[in-house]
Amino acid sequence: MAYTHTQQNRFNSKLTSQCQNCSLAALCLPIALVDEDVNRLDQIIERKRPLKKGELLFRQGEKFDSVFAVRTGTLKTFNLTGNGEEQITGFYCPSELLGLSGINNDIYPVSAKALETTTVCEIPFSHLEALSEQIPSLKRQLFKIMSRKICNDQDMMVLLGKKSADEKVASFLINLSDRFKRRGYSATAFRLSMSRGEIGNYLGLAVETVSRVMTRFQKNELIQVEGKEITLIDIDEMQKLVGKNEDCDSILKFE
């Protein structure tokens, strides 16, 4: 655990830049910790060995003790329904935090599985809580992260409840685009690390519907698809599509 501590402590500036580029951006960057604080935060973090595709980071029902920040790769969280089917509740990209829903009952209410080779930082929650006593801005930041999660989930609820298949898929792609952009990656060309089936599961759509919508988007020159590689060609048009749910029998209706 924490196999890079030695180097980090020796090259402090390197450490900082690590935190800026990496998984902890969501946690550290917005609050401008002083070096000393970054150091303290860094010391409670354990860098775990990489997960291979399909490996579980934590399992539904397990005792909660840490939250995790994604460094590289992607994960999905899901739970299993009565009949053993998977219900995907979220995808997590680099710099994003997962595991927060475990605070409630000291148990993870979902499982988390790597969609590809993935590395994460483990942040023991008890340590984080203790540290947040000493660094007020850290505590406030934690509240914000949880609050933001609540906001995002509510947007997701609206999406699931009220939007058409087209709107769901468009929203999903734009959402991914935004997340990549914020990370400094291309907002228009990226790789979908999840399968069509997983997208459909997440969006409340059948695989076939996801496939059909993406094909149609392509025909209408909104996107360019090639397997898992995707390019957003006309983001503006997609944005419009997402914003409205009526008065907009737009471009997509006729092929």
Add this chain to the structure above:
Amino acid sequence: MAYTHTQQNRFNSKLTSQCQNCSLAALCLPIALVDEDVNRLDQIIERKRPLKKGELLFRQGEKFDSVFAVRTGTLKTFNLTGNGEEQITGFYCPSELLGLSGINNDIYPVSAKALETTTVCEIPFSHLEALSEQIPSLKRQLFKIMSRKICNDQDMMVLLGKKSADEKVASFLINLSDRFKRRGYSATAFRLSMSRGEIGNYLGLAVETVSRVMTRFQKNELIQVEGKEITLIDIDEMQKLVGKNEDCDSILKFE
């Protein structure tokens, strides 16, 4: 503000029982504050004049500064879509906290409107945050409340994304029932303070569908409906209906 302080300080046990019965249960009860702490919490709380049906507690886009605990009555939170339509994101019963989603951007991302005459306690967030410095169990409780909200929202996402109209309505009724039960009210007979339209909006269903489902539930003797008064007759059967989404073309399929 805090118009009962004088009495409360004189009759401390009365104060405690107030907090136990009332809106603050969600915040206070699970953490067994000592009297002194209850007192400190109580001092930052402002009891506002009652809201009449239709009045707004806070408005989407307004500066965030407080969370609210419902004392009596019900509220809904919603936001407005591009075309001016309402998107209901939650209903809040006595003892429940609302406003947490404002922490993120220091702005309420939704509006909150009273569905009937409603009283709330206002809890200025800055004070709450400061107080949570001094009472560690209070801070932990805040984390828990937010985490629980995340869990609930995720259940809601599954409901919206994957469930049939029957399952949605059944879940909704059982959810309300549980909330009333926990409050010490009847779990089987209660009044729906929201309209069918609002239920539909919340569940991602048309009014007509809500109406039809409830009529069918009544025919099948799962519930008894009389306007806004509702009685759950066969909760077990409803539970089954909610749990499964297949292998269960049950009682409801034929009328």
Add this chain to the structure above:
DNA sequence: CGCCCCCTTGACCATCGTCAATGTCCGTGG
């Protein structure tokens, strides 16, 4: 090289939304 999983496409059908008509309750004002 071959298997398996994932993706795509088509045909069909169920669920649920839309439209329209009618009924009910309630508050307001004549």
Add this chain to the structure above:
DNA sequence: CCACGGACATTGACGATGGTCAAGGGGGCG
């Protein structure tokens, strides 16, 4: 007190969106 208007609820008929079933193609990994 009753008549009226408006919001809410119910019910039926119809049609569209999207799920299901089935078949076929393609790509990656052993």
